[in-house]
Amino acid sequence: MLFSLHVAALGLGFAACIAAQDSTFEPPDFNVTQALIDQGVNVSGLPELGSLTKRSSISACSIACDTLRLLFRSSNVIAQGSQAYNAFTDAYWSIQQESVDPYCIFKPTSATQVSIAILLSRLTQCPFAAKSGGHAAFAGASNIQGGITMSLEKINAIQLSPDKKTAAIGPGNTWFTVYTTLQPAGVTVIGGRVSAIGVGGLTTGGGISFFSNIYGWACDNVVSYEVVTARGTIVTASATQNSDLYFALRGGGNNFGIVTKFTLNAIPLPGGLMWGGGRVSTEDQFDALIDAFYNVGVNSPQDPNAAQILSFAYAQSADLNIAAADLQYAKPVANASIFDEYLSIPAISDTTKVRTLADLTQEFNASNPDGLRETYWAATYKLNKNHTASVRDIFFEELDSIKDAAGLVPAATLQVITEGQLAGMTKNGGNPLGLSASAGPFLLLNTNMMWTDAADDTRILQANQRIIDRTVALAQSMGLCEDYIYMNYASQFQDVIAGYGSANQARLQSIAAEYDPRGVFQTLQPGYFKLAGPPSPTGP
Numbered sequence: 001m002l003f004s005l006h007v008a009a010l011g012l013g014f015a016a017c018i019a020a021q022d023s024t025f026e027p028p029d030f031n032v033t034q035a036l037i038d039q040g041v042n043v044s045g046l047p048e049l050g051s052l053t054k055r056s057s058i059s060a061c062s063i064a065c066d067t068l069r070l071l072f073r074s075s076n077v078i079a080q081g082s083q084a085y086n087a088f089t090d091a092y093w094s095i096q097q098e099s100v101d102p103y104c105i106f107k108p109t110s111a112t113q114v115s116i117a118i119l120l121s122r123l124t125q126c127p128f129a130a131k132s133g134g135h136a137a138f139a140g141a142s143n144i145q146g147g148i149t150m151s152l153e154k155i156n157a158i159q160l161s162p163d164k165k166t167a168a169i170g171p172g173n174t175w176f177t178v179y180t181t182l183q184p185a186g187v188t189v190i191g192g193r194v195s196a197i198g199v200g201g202l203t204t205g206g207g208i209s210f211f212s213n214i215y216g217w218a219c220d221n222v223v224s225y226e227v228v229t230a231r232g233t234i235v236t237a238s239a240t241q242n243s244d245l246y247f248a249l250r251g252g253g254n255n256f257g258i259v260t261k262f263t264l265n266a267i268p269l270p271g272g273l274m275w276g277g278g279r280v281s282t283e284d285q286f287d288a289l290i291d292a293f294y295n296v297g298v299n300s301p302q303d304p305n306a307a308q309i310l311s312f313a314y315a316q317s318a319d320l321n322i323a324a325a326d327l328q329y330a331k332p333v334a335n336a337s338i339f340d341e342y343l344s345i346p347a348i349s350d351t352t353k354v355r356t357l358a359d360l361t362q363e364f365n366a367s368n369p370d371g372l373r374e375t376y377w378a379a380t381y382k383l384n385k386n387h388t389a390s391v392r393d394i395f396f397e398e399l400d401s402i403k404d405a406a407g408l409v410p411a412a413t414l415q416v417i418t419e420g421q422l423a424g425m426t427k428n429g430g431n432p433l434g435l436s437a438s439a440g441p442f443l444l445l446n447t448n449m450m451w452t453d454a455a456d457d458t459r460i461l462q463a464n465q466r467i468i469d470r471t472v473a474l475a476q477s478m479g480l481c482e483d484y485i486y487m488n489y490a491s492q493f494q495d496v497i498a499g500y501g502s503a504n505q506a507r508l509q510s511i512a513a514e515y516d517p518r519g520v521f522q523t524l525q526p527g528y529f530k531l532a533g534p535p536s537p538t539g540p
């Protein structure tokens with residue numbers, strides 16, 4: 001009885017703080033304790049809640065984690081200092097995320113367990129993070145210092161519908177598992193291009209696939225989401241159910257709930273077979289590569305089976321500027337004529353061949369090793385060949401000041417957001433990204449760098465900031481401005497949601513006010529790109 005009184009007092013306090021909110025989804029008198037009872041968890045019978053009055057985040061998280069351990073298998077609630085804990089944090093892609101130490105790691109096995117964890121976080125005010133594939137680069141994106149890191153790895157079903165039109169996929173999967181599981185049925189889904197990437201992060205942030213010129217981005221091929229909301233209810237978001245939430249989830253990131261099932265359009269891919277690989281060329285071919293990139297980008301509607309990624313890079317050990325043209329074709333057809341210009345450019349290595357989608361994602365995974373310091377940055381501009389060449393030049397100019405950094409592997413990766421991709425964004429009432437089909441096609445820049453020594457962090461981050469600032473300023477002067485910043489490539493210093501445009505930002509905020517009026521996903525899950533601003537408001 002004493003314990004439930006404390007809890008009741010907390011619940012009242014929160015209600016008072018947000019009296020101005022007007023949500024029908026979560027009423028102002030929403031009672032977290034009762035919501036937990038509704039999920040079969042009677043917290044008034046649990047020990048330690050009395051100490052909640054102290055309200056320090058350490059005691060809050062010790063209570064929350066102890067409660068999770070009482071409720072669920074202890075192997076699914078991992079404490080600091082154990083071997084399982086170290087193995088878990090070591091498995092993040094970047095060192096920056098590995099270096100974050102959660103109070104405990106929780107591995108829910110169902111949407112209900114996710115719901116209970118969110119409600120316990122609300123009850124105790126212990127903050128949390130959610131992890132799918134763990135490939136977001138910066139610290140705290142999917143791991144949380146001193147809080148509960150919820151790893152979705154055990155929510156990993158893959159279920160193809162009997163008519164093979166859709167596949168229901170848990171966020172605990174990597175794309176490799178998804179592709180290899182679906183391959184025998186002769187179908188696949190619109191997902192990531194590197195095997196180890198998670199379904200959860202890629203799909204909630206957008207998601208560019210080898211097949212996006214035909215079908216659009218991953219987020220635009222989600223038929224429905226099963227999502228655990230801030231009030232702990234498990235709802236479906238689709239074109240017909242909670243359609244505002246459905247809109248928000250197609251690019252709104254982790255701001256609206258934790259997705260426990262993505263039902264995705266399935267597409268035919270007999271035998272899993274396609275064509276693709278990488279061609280590496282030297283600096284004397286750079287201008288020809290820009291020409292080929294531009295032409296494949298603008299000609300994409302003539303053959304949307306073709307896809308491309310062009311990266312300019314610096315090979316430190318050889319002190320050589322190089323470029324890698326990664327080319328793909330959505331059918332097992334070699335050397336499609338749309339690639340003639342590319343294929344006439346001399347290459348010092350070439351891995352293109354007919355192969356499975358899964359195999360191609362493994363080749364890309366091999367060139368993205370984990371365990372290094374990492375940064376990703378993004379910018380978008382209207383596609384213009386001269387500007388694209390200047391982006392390359394600015395990248396190499398800014399590289400001069402950091403090219404001696406230990407273990408540096410820097411790249412400026414260019415893609416075209418094609419007419420086909422933009423057409424996909426108009427499906428199902430459109431998404432919140434704010435990209436207008438009539439203003440495209442666009443150039444998408446992703447600067448990405450790996451290095452080894454933390455002492456180089458600041459100058460490397462600052463060089464990336466300068467590349468973004470200078471290429472955006474040049475775009476402004478050439479009338480090529482586009483505010484969109486791709487969430488899945490953005491750095492912690494970039495304001496992704498503002499880049500969607502003020503109308504989309506306001507609409508996302510009002511949808512969040514309905515489904516999450518207390519701002520649980522803004523404050524108790526503080527990591528990643530929030531509706532009101534970037535994770536690190538001051539630059540590097």
Ligand SMILES: Cc1cc2nc3c(=O)[nH]c(=O)nc-3n(C[C@H](O)[C@H](O)[C@H](O)COP(=O)(O)OP(=O)(O)OC[C@H]3O[C@@H](n4cnc5c(N)ncnc54)[C@H](O)[C@@H]3O)c2cc1C
Pocket residue numbers: 093129130131132133134135136137141142152171191192193194196197198199200201202203204205206207208209253254257258259260368488489527528
């Ligand atoms: C090597 C490499 C290759 C890449 N290739 C591609 C590519 O081909 N196409 C592309 O578009 N992008 C690509 N990306 C970018 C990639 O989409 C993002 O890094 C993405 O965030 C990774 O997803 P994840 O699940 O692995 O990451 P995580 O770090 O686990 O998650 C990223 C964010 O998403 C949130 N999140 C995860 N799951 C859920 C969920 N179920 N519900 C709500 N929120 C959730 C997390 O809380 C976190 O904030 C690549 C990145 C890398 C490093």
Ligand SMILES: *[C@@H]1O[C@H](CO)[C@@H](O)[C@H](O)[C@H]1NC(C)=O
Pocket residue numbers: 004008009011012031032033034037
């Ligand atoms: C919340 O629910 C619990 C359990 O039903 C109850 O004991 C408590 O009084 C409720 N609190 C408020 C503020 O209504």
Ligand SMILES: *[C@@H]1O[C@H](CO)[C@@H](O)[C@H](O)[C@H]1NC(C)=O
Pocket residue numbers: 001037042043044045
């Ligand atoms: C919850 O537990 C308390 C204390 O153990 C008990 O008094 C109460 O009846 C329980 N409530 C429910 C709904 O089971």
Ligand SMILES: *[C@@H]1O[C@H](CO)[C@@H](O)[C@H](O)[C@H]1NC(C)=O
Pocket residue numbers: 334335343
């Ligand atoms: C495709 O082109 C490459 C050279 O770029 C050549 O080696 C290969 O034989 C060609 N394949 C087919 C099937 O034409």
Ligand SMILES: *[C@@H]1O[C@H](CO)[C@@H](O)[C@H](O)[C@H]1NC(C)=O
Pocket residue numbers: 174176195196362365366368369370
């Ligand atoms: C991707 O590469 C890493 C090594 O950096 C490896 O540990 C991991 O198993 C690979 N993932 C897949 C799905 O092949």
Ligand SMILES: *[C@@H]1O[C@H](CO)[C@@H](O)[C@H](O)[C@H]1NC(C)=O
Pocket residue numbers: 384385386
């Ligand atoms: C690109 O630059 C060249 C010469 O620098 C100029 O002639 C041409 O008009 C420019 N094209 C565009 C589209 O800006």
